[in-house]
Amino acid sequence: MAHVPKIAFTLALLWLPTLAQADEASVLAQGRKLFQTDAEPACAICHTLADAGAKGKIGPVLDELKPSEERVLNALKNGKRGMPPFVDHLTIDQMNILAKYVSTVTGGNAQRQ
Secondary structure, three states: OOHHHHHHHHHHHHHHHHHHHHHHHHHHHHHHHHHHHHOOOOHHHOOEEHHHOEEOOOOOEHHHHOOOHHHHHHHHHHOEOOEOOOOOOOOHHHHHHHHHHHHHHHOHHHHHO
């Protein structure tokens, strides 16, 4: 019986990467939805982003810009050039999800490490 907790602990450790991957996939799916339709106005109206199927012509092409999570979050909070701030339209959690999504699918976070 003394081995049961050790086995349970070992099995739990094996599940951690799977749970983290599931969480990451969920965040990316939420971010894609925010980008495509749920942000007001939707990011896809202005920005091009291949992963989201967006071909906006007003803002920068995010696939080329490859912004970091911090840069996206800053733009969402404060606005940038013609982009309005989203503090009245999105919660901080939604802004974090959106920033994570954009920086992940463009490779922006990978370039900063």
